[in-house]
Amino acid sequence: GNAAFFSGRYALLWQQLADLLALTLSVYLARRWLDRRSFRSLGLSVDVAAGRDLLAGVLIAGVMMGFIFVLHLLFGWIQGAAYAWETQPSGAVLGQMGFWLLVFLLVGWKEELWMRGYWLQNLADGINVPWAVFLSSAVFGLLHLGNPNATWVSALGILVAGVFLALPWVWTRRLWLSIGLHLGWNFFEGVVFGFPVSGIDTFRLITPSIRGPVLWTGGAFGPEAGLVLLPAILLGIALVWGYVRWTMDGGR
Numbered sequence: 038g039n040a041a042f043f044s045g046r047y048a049l050l051w052q053q054l055a056d057l058l059a060l061t062l063s064v065y066l067a068r069r070w071l072d073r074r075s076f077r078s079l080g081l082s083v084d085v086a087a088g089r090d091l092l093a094g095v096l097i098a099g100v101m102m103g104f105i106f107v108l109h110l111l112f113g114w115i116q117g118a119a120y121a122w123e124t125q126p127s128g129a130v131l132g133q134m135g136f137w138l139l140v141f142l143l144v145g146w147k148e149e150l151w152m153r154g155y156w157l158q159n160l161a162d163g164i165n166v167p168w169a170v171f172l173s174s175a176v177f178g179l180l181h182l183g184n185p186n187a188t189w190v191s192a193l194g195i196l197v198a199g200v201f202l203a204l205p206w207v208w209t210r211r212l213w214l215s216i217g218l219h220l221g222w223n224f225f226e227g228v229v230f231g232f233p234v235s236g237i238d239t240f241r242l243i244t245p246s247i248r249g250p251v252l253w254t255g256g257a258f259g260p261e262a263g264l265v266l267l268p269a270i271l272l273g274i275a276l277v278w279g280y281v282r283w284t285m286d287g288g289r
Contacts, residue, residue: 046136053143060147064155072159079154080212086284087213094205094217095224097276101269102225105232105260106245108268114249118231121242133240137228138220145220152177152199153206153215166207174199184258185236191255191262195235198222198261201270201277208281218273226259233259 065076081087109115121130152173160169178196181187205214226232227239232247236258247254255263 050136050140050143053140053147057143057147060151064150067155079150079158080206080210081150081154082211086211089284090205090211090213091217091220093280094214094219095221097273097280098218098221099225099229100276101273102222102230102232102260104272105226105265105269106230108265109245109247109249109254112249112253114247114254115245116248117246119244121240121244130242134228134242137239138224141220141223141228144223145216148177149202149212149216149219153203154212157203157206170200170203170207174203177202181235186233186257186262187236188258188262191235191258194255194261194263194266197266197270201273204274204277205281208278209284214277214280218277233257235259235261 064079068074068076068079077083106115121133156176157169157173160172163169164172174196177199178192178194181195182189182192184191202215202218205218206212223234227234227237227241229242231241231243231245233255251263253264255261255265260266260269
């Protein structure tokens, strides 16, 4: 019933919060005492540009996921859909969206701090940037093999996504854009457009009935395991590059 549902939801939130605190503290201590550098030097300066980068990342990811949804429509891979606002009161819909936005903010911070923050940057100092991007992204892909419906194809897709998420740091040495992209990707993928988020089900504003070839759609894992990911990543790279150029030319 409702009590179990809420305890399940809040258990997820508390678990994410506990993970985030433990990981943030670990990275902070390792950065200060092992690397002898500031936590902020990971690309986490708190300023006006940080908020703008975060928001830009969310919006760019929303455009990318909207593009994936439109491709599904164009190729006839969506056979009808259900809409949450038709069956649930608007307060409940907004509450669910807010809850998942918070969860994915915690996930985005945690995974970017660990992967594109600590891992990528220490590897870049130790080897070089291209190898650091590849190796940290490969680890990112492997870590998602534990997700429901994961395959080696999905791990490869997550590796590609990892390379994409590394580009903002490679180009700007700042992390907020990557955090925004990660948050926006998960939120728009699951909550707005109703795809599985790396094998995980969330609340869905739209629940599409997907009937396309798994090679393209990614099936039960979601778009990261499908070829549809690739054009979306190319679009994302162009948008991120455009945003970075704009900020460097005086937007920032």
